[in-house]
Amino acid sequence: MDTIYIEEQISEHPRTLAILKRYPKARLVSIDRYNEVFNNASQNFRKQKQNPALILAKKEGERVLPTPDQYHIGGQHNYYFSHMLNCIYDCRYCFLQGMYRSANYVVFVNYEDFFADIETITAQHKKPSWYFSGYDCDSLALEPITQFVEQCLDAFSEIPQAWLELRTKSTQIRPLxxxxxxxxxxxxxxxxxxxxVQAEEHKTASLEKRINALQQLQAHGWKIGLRFDPLIQASEFERLYGRMFEQVLSAIDIEAVHSVSLGPFRLPRDFHKKMIKLYPDSKLLSAQLEYNGTHVSYPESTEKAMIDWCEATLLSRISSEQYFPCVSS
Amino acid sequence: MNLPCIVTALPAESRPFFEHFKLQGRELNGLQLYSCERCLLLQTGVGKLAAASKMAALLQECPDITGVVNIGIAGADAPIGTQLVAGCVEDAGSGKRWFPHLPPLRALPDLKSVVVQTHDKPETQYKNGIAFDMEAAGIFSAARGKLDSSSVQCIKVVSDNHSSLVSAIDKSQVFNWMASCIPVVDIMIDLMADPIRDQVRQVDEFTESAAQKVHFTVTQLHQLHRMTTQHLTLCSSLPTLYGSDAKSILQRLKDELAATPLSYTNPMVKDA
Structure with missing residues (x-):
């Protein structure tokens, strides 16, 4: 990190000091609240993405929020939380490019407040609650710096009625x-x-490395999930996705897979508008997409054909209990 | 005029850049401006108000300026001649602050970042981490309304401190300090290049040219602009427009785009 903005109220927090120690040469800038930098109107996400700054802050207000209805993997009570905003990867389809004005990373250092909220919410339900951590960031990618997951797992091990999904493209699995x-x-x-991966998921680990990470985690006893999301339309779609399914499913113990989900490429209309301005040279964003109410997606027939084909291919290898389409109605 | 602009307050601060960039003076609707193929230079005069009004006037005349680098002298608790980059620009009067998105450390490894605090009069209560100037907040208040946080930057050279007073500054020193900043300004100007500028310009020109031949409504022009961008991206060429009216032109272009395959075949990836 070249530049680190630090909220004054957490400037002496042990996690702030630990993170700063890793970057002795970084330029430090003191701020009152993270949103005076992060939410400022005149920012260019694409330019900032070339050298994002780190913002260390305290998360106030609501920290744990209900997920959209279709976002679940079998649980009845579903929530998401973000100890971090933005991602170190640069996936051209990512909605964060349209949602945030800034490409800087925000890390909220008050982890204990997240864990306390999760404990409180879990106690409000008789049935188990699910908590999704990789919504506004990659759960593991910045783990060497934040060590959030390590502490999050300690917390969840004390709340058995709370289930955690870590969502990632990273191979930073050592803490696990x-x-x-x-x-x-x-x-x-x-x-x-x-x-x-090579064309659109810039800076991420290759498919092969992700499969290797899945194998290691499964061998170590972790429940694993497969998220084929977003499905990207291509003229050789069936060949590319068919081969990938085979690569993944032949490398792991399929019966032990906790859940498999599919999701088509969709974006809120406003996010899409912003993203095509930022990346007019992106082939993925220049492909034929249609406005569908408040969203942008592939034409209905294209999307349905992609999902139907993937679903049929996957369900020939996995059980229907393992499968969650994650498609909005 | 798709160029970045160097902004100084004083003639002594501008002079090294005239020589380095071989700038030519010209008048633009009453605004004295200097330009070359790489950049512009605006000299605002002393003070926040002069800086804000000249900056705003320039952006009004040249709305396609790609970036602004404010460079000048400042007082600070640091050795004379030290080069500083503003991590924050603050208007001491109103308390308003701007946070430039700083360039990569590898590009400017020797520049310490500070808060540049703009005062109406020379300030001599030097403090660690703060540089005092008289223009930066004026420039930022005008420029940040038009340009993003990566595109408005501020570099200051320490001209006065506890042991060397404001009254001791002389023009030849200022010339030398500014001359020493030329490599930094060069880098900043390069970093402000817009990666999609050429594509946007090509599409703008194509759309304007099409609108001169056929009548398009405003909505249709937006559609043509978007589809031209898509065509350029997907097919690496501008489209050929078929049809005699806007509606049929757009329909044929839409059909062509729908039929354009998006292939991800990569010879470097081998089948398993």
Missing amino acids: LNREAIDNCVVAFSLSPEEI
Whole structure:
């Protein structure tokens, strides 16, 4: 990190000091609240993405929020939380490019407040609650710096009625391999054909490395999830996705997979508008997309054909209990 | 005029850049401006108000300026001649602050970042981490309304401190300090290049040219602009427009785009 903005109220927080110690040469800028930098109107996401700054802050207000209705993997009570905003990767389809004005990373250092909120919410339900951590960031990618997951797993191991999904494209799995697996955690990998990884998922680990990470985690006793999301349309779609499914499913113990989900490429209309201005040279964003109410997606027939084909291919290998389409109605 | 602009307050601060960039003076609707193929230079005069009004006037005349680098002298608790980059620009009067998105450390490894605090009069209560100037907040208040946080930057050279007073500054020193900043300004100007500028310009020109031949409504022009961008991206060429009216032109272009395959075949990826 070249530049680190620090909220004054957490400037002496032990996690702030630990993170700063890793970057002795970084330029430090003191701020009152993270949103005076992060939410400022005149910012260019694309330019900032070339050298994002780190913002260390305290998360106030609501920290744990209900997920959209279709976002679940079998649980009845579903929530998401973000100890971090933005991602170190640069996936051209990512909605964060349209949602945030800034490409800087925000890390909220008050982890204990997240864990306390999760404990409180879990106690409000008789049935188990699910907590999704990789919504506004990649759960594991910045783990060497934040060490959030390590502490999050400690917290979840004390709340058995709370289930955690870590969602990632990262191979930073050492903190998971250095400890015993816990029952109430699923490590879910977002997976795409290697050609799409190389063309659209900039700075991420290759498909092969992600499969290797899945194998290691499964061998270590962790529940794993497969997230084929977003499905990207291509003229050789069936060849690319068919080969990827085979690569993934032949490398792991399919019966032990906790959940498999599919999701088509969709974006809120406003996010799409912003993204095509930022990246007019992106082939993915220049492909034929249609406005569908408040969203942008592939034409209905194209999307349906992609999902139907993937669903049929996957369900020939996995059980229907493992499958969650994650498609909005 | 798709160029970045160097902004100084004083003639002594401008002079090294005239020589380095071989700038030519010209008048633009009453605004004295200097330009070359790489950049512009605006000299605002002393003070926040002069800086804000000249900056705003320039952006009004040249709205396609790609970036602004404010360079000048400042007082600070640091050795004379030290080069500083503003991590924050603050208007001491109103308390308003701007946070430039700083360039990569590898590009400017020797520049310490500070808060540049703009005062109405020379300030001599030097403090660690703060540089005092008289223009930066004026420039930022005008420029940040038009340009993003990566595109408005501020570099200051320490001209006065506890042991060397404001009254001791002389023009030849200022010339030398500014001359020493030329490599930094060069880098900043390069970093402000817009990666999609050429594509946007090509599409703008194509759309304007099409609108001169056929009548398009405003909505249709937006559609043509978007589809031209898509065509350029997907097919690496501008489209050929078929049809005699806007509606049929757009329909044929839409059909062509729909039929354009998006292939991800990569010879470097081998089949398993």
